[in-house]
Amino acid sequence: MPFSEAARIALAALRANKLRSFLTVLGILIGVSSVVAVVAITEGLDRYMANQVLSLGSRSFSIQRMPDIITSRAMWLEMQKRKDILLSDMDAVKGACDACGEIGARVQTTRTVKFGRTKQPDVEIMGVTENFSRIGSVRDLITGRQLIADDVDTARPVGVIGADIMDAFFGQTEPLGKTILVDSHEVRVIGVAERKGKIFGNSQDNFVWLPITTYRKFYGTRRSVTIQAEARNMDLMETAQDQTRVVMRARRHLGFAKPDDFSIETGETVMDFWQSATRGIYVVTIVVTAMSLIIGGVVVMNIMLVSVTERVREIGVRKALGARRRDILRQFLVESVLLSALGGALGILGAAVFSMALAAILGGIMSADFSAPVRLWAVTLALFVSSVVGLVAGIYPASRAASLDPVVALRNE
Amino acid sequence: MSVAPVPPSTTAQTDGALIRAEDLWRTYVMGAEEIHALRGVSFTIAPNEYVAVMGPSGSGKSTLMNLIGCLDTPSRGRYVLRGKVVSEMNDDELAAIRNREIGFVFQTFNLLPRATALHNVELPLVYAGIPKEERLAQARRALEMVDLADRMSHKPNELSGGQRQRVAVARALVMGPAILLADEPTGNLDTVTGEEIMGLFERLHAGGNTIILVTHEKDIADHAHRTIHIRDGKIESDEERRR
Known part of the structure; x- marks a missing residue:
């Protein structure tokens, strides 16, 4: 039996049970839409951050007594011991940094x-x-x-x-x-x-x-x-910072084993911090999504078992008409995959609406132009993952259907 | 009306017989107990025969029908259909035989409720892997043969009982099978509609089809030209009826 036939049968079965199919894929829908929305929003924020931070000038850097980002009180106390940076330091840097503008x-x-x-x-x-x-x-x-x-x-x-x-x-x-x-x-x-x-x-x-x-x-x-x-220029960014560091260390009499007692900050520093924070959000999202997809998969498996039980007679008829094991197996696998992929597709739709709404709200809060683009790779991945969930969830119910004895199946009322 | 003729049978050691059953046993194991539903049944059926299998419930009639229809294999004995030894086949080979050689007609029609008449008839062709265009053409021809040309896009619940059974007959014939195997085909129909279906069988037989009719009704069995009586898993009588 060709795939198109199996798909046609599956679609007819899903259409016959619209509400049940929808409720079944709710778990997958929510899982997929949350991951796609989070990816879209974090990307939107990333882009916004990059725009704003880098607009400070991507060639520029600053030499400060304290770093921009202090992550603990101990660190802050340590920083308090640092020597001041003086206007004479600026003159020294001017004299020594030929990569600087x-x-x-x-x-x-x-x-x-x-x-x-x-x-x-x-x-x-x-x-x-x-x-x-x-x-x-x-x-x-x-x-x-x-x-x-x-x-x-x-x-x-x-x-x-x-x-x-x-x-x-x-x-x-x-x-x-x-x-x-x-x-x-x-x-x-x-x-x-x-x-x-x-x-x-x-x-x-x-x-x-x-x-x-x-x-x-x-x-x-x-x-x-x-x-x-x-x-x-951008190519001299590293050189300029190195030259500056050398001068500053010399003026502060730091032995070469000692760490810097001043901080060189670029827009990059802030971006790095931001990105490590969003990476955390990504990881959490993936874990939560994985769990909701597993639960979604179990629900799909359960409904596929119900679907097989309801259609024992139909399976018997199909077998009597010449359906082989693999024909039945394929029919139910395709149905399961289609069901889950449909959930994934609805999830993407939900994510698009959700991230557009959130982008509008965030844009309002930050009074800035802000967009949360739904990425093609996220869409593809969501469809792929939900299809895999459907495939895995469908294996057991489908093989049960395929191994039914036609005599027993035909007797089923 | 034209009727699809039976294709010439493949050459075999069956000396012209379409079906040769030799000492068929079917034993079910229920816990520690063995139940013999069939106890050594032998017979041959020639092409274009019209045979009724009769017997009370529990006689092994249904078990025999399952074996003839290749839904099941015997525990012991040999079953040869068109020269092929069905009793030694695996699941997939049996499925292929059912697809090509057996046309089932059930008491309860067993049509797919959500599919149109045309799609129901198309189903065996789908499992035979026939391309779509050809499939539709053949399914249409089969429906025309049972006078349902104007009901092709109707679903079973939009058809009368007699029409449903005619769709089932069209589905059974669409692959040009060796035998048409009907299990109480009139059991769910009123007498008039039942006679109508039996008339259709008559025509199909006249057109060259081999028909095996499983029933417990004498009136229905009388349409056949040969009657095999089953009792307690054995053949009680096997008589030709001269007309």
Whole structure:
């Protein structure tokens, strides 16, 4: 009997028991749709993260006293013993790193900024070198001018503000030349940076850039700075970091067996951390899915046994008409596989709806464009796995059907 | 009306016999007890014979029918059908014999309820591996032969009892089998419809088919030209009826 015949018989049998077939594959449906949806959403998040993090400039890296990601309290305490990074370190790196392009420094804190009676809380106050907005990637201005070397040299009380500050204080009115209060220090606005949006709900536009010298006048010089550097191109990324590391270690008199007592961070570092976290989600999902697929398989097997029992007479008739063992075996295996694959297909549909809905919700929360694409490989895998589940679950019921004695089967009422 | 003739039988050591049964025994083991449903049955049937097998229930009549229909194999003895020794065949070979040489007609019709008349008739051709176009053409021809050309796309529950049994007859004949084996073919039909089916059998026999009729009704058995009586697992009588 050709496969197409077996498929036709199977489809007719499934159509005759629509509700039962649907309930049977519910387990597989849920299993498949959860795995496909999780894959889609994690991929969407990955892509979103890559976009946002790497938009900081994939050529750029920073030399910091503390790493971006601290995973334990013990680690944090250890980090507290590290020596500050100084502006003189920046000059040393400038002198020694020929693979580097722009090199600058920044210091930052979070304060409230005022303009007249209007207050803007939790503003990132950054003291930066004049080249800061060009390191890694260029941050353009909507209006006004960037900080220049002269501002830094003379510690001028001027600042470039982010779009959130612009919205809060000035709206449609002219911001340039206005004086805002940063912790009671007067600062004249000279420029407004272009809007960048949010990462995970955190605004990227709620800041004031001051010349680093001005910042130190306000808040003192006893603070570790972060050196912000960039490689001249992507190929020199490793070299630039190595050269920087060598200088820093020499300046900090580290023996060659000692580990770094400073941290070099790139967008990559954050991405790596993110990806190791999502890998965890993947593993958990796969385990949960595997379990729901096993249960789904048992349900399919049970229903196939019922189906065989119900159709003993039909099997007898088919055998009397010349069906061989393998014909009957194939008929029930195809039915079982088709049933499960149908569950898989419905699961993919469910996953598509589910991940679109979740993408819309997440996109709303993060106020960003966010998509969770259902991948072809996930679809293929889901169909393949659910078919295999159907095949395995069908073997026992089908072989029972195939080995029925036609005389006994025909007598069955 | 045209009737499919029986294809010429393959040459064999059966000297012209279509069926040769030699000392057939069938023993069932029930726990420690052995039950002999058949105790040494021998007979031959020639091509184009019309034979009725009669006997009360429990006589071994059904067991004999299962052996003749190749649904079962004897515990002892030899059964030769068209020169092939069926008693020594395995499951798959038996299935092939049932497919090609036996046309079953059951008391309860045994049509697939969800399939149309055409698809029901097509079924033996499916298991014979015949391509779709040819299958449909042959199934249509078989249905035309039993005067159901206008009911091909009806399902069994849309047909009367007599029509259902005619679909079953078409299905039994579609492969051009050596024998048409009918088990109480009128048992579920009223007398008029029953006579109609017996008329159809008459025509098929006249067209060259070999028919074996299993029944316990004398009226039905009287349509045949030879009657074999079974009792207690043995042949009680085997008589030709001259017409």
